[in-house]
Structures are given as structure tokens and as C-alpha cells.
Ligand SMILES: O=C(O)CCC(=O)C(=O)O
């Protein structure tokens with residue numbers, strides 16, 4: 001065989017191979033063409049990617065907004081409207097004059113009783129009692145109390161003039177010092193009306209922040225199935241509930257730090273009403 005014949009044979013073989021490959025590719029393309037989408041032709045439109053991203057973002061924003069509306073928190077007033085810093089208020093309110101041996105210190109604003117050691121002292125009988133509070137402190141208390149009274153009336157559908165401030169109304173300070181008496185054991189489930197007969201509506205104004213100023217110390221509602229719903233104390237947050245057996249509750253043990261709250265409660269029994277604690281009264 002001549003050299004030329006050999007070359008042309010090689011060329012022919014190559015051509016044949018290329019045609020074969022091309023045919024194979026065509027077959028695959030044809031096969032794909034016949035492979036119709038299962039659920040009909042897919043929809044496409046201009047700027048499809050941009051639009052689909054916009055829809056996704058709006059969807060996520062909607063979910064975030066919707067969930068934020070789901071909380072049962074009602075804003076009564078901005079913290080800065082009514083509250084000084086908790087520390088400032090507590091420093092002047094006389095709590096610093098006491099301190100119980102157990103983990104709980106109480107200052108009753110109506111009677112002046114303050115836990116000290118294993119007893120109570122009366123800060124309204126102390127020398128210099130007029131320096132512990134001033135008129136502005138009581139004015140703040142009155143504003144806070146009145147706002148809460150209106151909020152309770154509104155949310156529980158009662159007439160604002162038919163609920164009355166009742167005693168005790170007190171500051172509480174809680175920490176993780178081991179309890180000395182049963183009164184220091186705030187973590188037991190209880191019903192306020194059993195402790196305080198004339199309470200019909202309990203409210204708590206929290207003065208500092210869970211997870212920042214203290215750990216533990218969440219408020220827990222305990223229902224019949226032993227399932228808890230919890231409230232995390234936060235400065236300026238108000239919790240209100242009816243004081244009967246429908247609201248069994250406890251406070252989770254404090255693990256560290258100090259927790260401050262103010263209890264303001266209302267009764268429907270006008271014979272058990274108390275007047276607002278006032279500067280004038282403590283000067284008597
Ligand atoms: O401080 C709290 O969150 C609740 C205290 C309490 O339940 C009470 O004093 O009866």
C-alpha cells in the first residue's frame with residue numbers, strides 16, 4: 001500500500017469517528033428535548049431572579065413582624081418616661097438601709113417595714129426619715145400606680161374607679177444568699193390571694209434586667225399540667241394578673257446578681273383600700 005493511500009484511509013477513519021460522536025450528541029440533545037417537565041413548562045419572566053429574591057425578603061420580613069406582634073407584652077409607657085435608673089431609685093428609697101439575712105429583702109412603702117437581719121425595722125420611724133425619700137419619689141410612685149391601675153382596668157374589663165390600691169405595696173430585692181426563713185423561699189409555687197386575702201389584681205414592675213443584672217429569677221406561671229409560661233423581668237416591664245388560684249406562680253431561683261421589683265396590687269373591696277404612700281404621711 002502506498003503512503004498516500006494509507007494517509008487517506010486514516011483520514012476517512014477519523015471523519016467517520018467525528019460523525020459518530022456528532023450523531024451521539026444529537027441523540028442526547030433530542031432525548032432531552034423530549035424530556036418534558038413533569039408539571040408542565042416552567043414559568044419564566046424578565047428579572048426572574050430579582051423578583052424571586054424580593055418575594056423571599058418580603059416574606060421573611062413579614063414573618064419577623066408577625067411574630068413580634070404575637071408577644072403578650074403591652075407597652076404602657078416608655079421606661080424613660082417614668083423610671084429613673086433602678087439603682088438611683090433604690091439607693092434613695094431606703095432599701096440600702098436594710099438587708100435580710102436570707103435572700104429576700106422587702107421594703108413596704110405603706111408601713112415603712114424593711115427587712116434587716118432576721119427582723120424588720122420601720123424606716124418611717126428612723127431619725128432622718130425625711131432624707132430617705134423626697135416628694136418626687138412618691139410622685140413617681142403615684143404616676144406608676146395610676147398607669148398600672150388604668151392598664152388593669154382596660155385589660156381585665158373593670159371600671160378603673162372600682163379597683164383600689166391595697167397593702168402591702170413593696171419593693172423586693174432577691175439574690176442567691178441561702179434562705180433563712182420560709183419567707184425567703186420565693187421559688188415555691190403559690191397563690192397571691194392565699195397570702196394576701198384582699199388582693200384581686202397583682203402587678204409587678206420590674207426594676208432591672210434578667211440576664212444582665214442577674215441570672216435565674218424568671219417569673220413562672222404554673223398551669224394544671226405543670227407547664228410553665230415564663231416572664232423575663234426587664235426594667236420598666238409590668239406584669240399583671242388576677243390574684244386567684246387561676247394564676248399559680250413562682251419565681252425561679254436566682255443564680256447570681258440581684259433582682260429588684262415593685263409590687264403594686266389592687267382590691268375590689270373598697271374597705272381594704274389604702275391611700276397612696278406619701279411624703280406628707282411619713283413626716284407625721
Ligand atoms: O417578684 C416576682 O416576680 C413575683 C413575686 C411574688 O410572686 C410575690 O411576691 O408574691
Ligand SMILES: [Fe+2]
Nearest residue numbers: 190191192249
Ligand atoms: Fe406571688
